[in-house]
Amino acid sequence: MHLSRPSARHSRRWLALHAAHPHFVAWPWRGPGGIGTVRSIDPLPPLLSSNRTEPLMLMQILLHTPKWVFAVFVLLAWLGGRQLVANRLGLNRVLVMPVAMAGLSFFGVVSAFGDSAGALLGWAVAALLLVALVLRRPLPPTTRYDAAARQFEVAGTAVPLMLMMGIFFTKYVVGVSLAMHPELRHHVAFALGVPALYGAFSGIFAARAARLWRLAAASGAMVSGARAA
Structure with a gap:
């Protein structure tokens, strides 16, 4: 018929x-x-029709976010907020924060891309590049090192807070994106850009600490020279 x-x-x-x-x-x-x-x-074309479900998926992901994630956010915000005002930092404290943030960013790469050689290489190259660039910049003129107390006097800055929030939100957004679109991990731009961003954050953290240690080494050499004279 x-x-x-x-x-x-x-x-x-x-x-x-x-x-x-x-x-x-x-x-x-x-x-x-x-x-x-x-x-x-x-x-409605098929793509537009499927996109109507994405807000619902996003809402479900937000509602089921573990509470410890928000606890990590509060902790990082508190640690970064303390850097907004001038304070004194010990040698160990200067070292611990970059190591912790580098570990968090490295974990972000591994959790998203596994042991992908390209992702790990992108993270390392970006970190080394930013270390080299930041080390060329001088410390603020108000930065001092007290060799007797083994402490630094540093001015308040928002850079640590921005770096911590950058690592945290990159980790969260990447996790949500991969939960909604797992195929993204196979896209070249995503697989190279995300590790490079993590590496940049880590490199800046490491270089800022290295500049302070370099100041401490120089101050210790000057004190030793003055005592010898």
């Missing part, structure tokens, strides 16, 4: 039902060779 295409009047009625009620998604049409079949009348 051959099925004819509905008239324009019937099409308008069907579109009205589409907007207000559960609706038809196909109409009969005559295919090649006169074989009766159906044809979609849903105006």
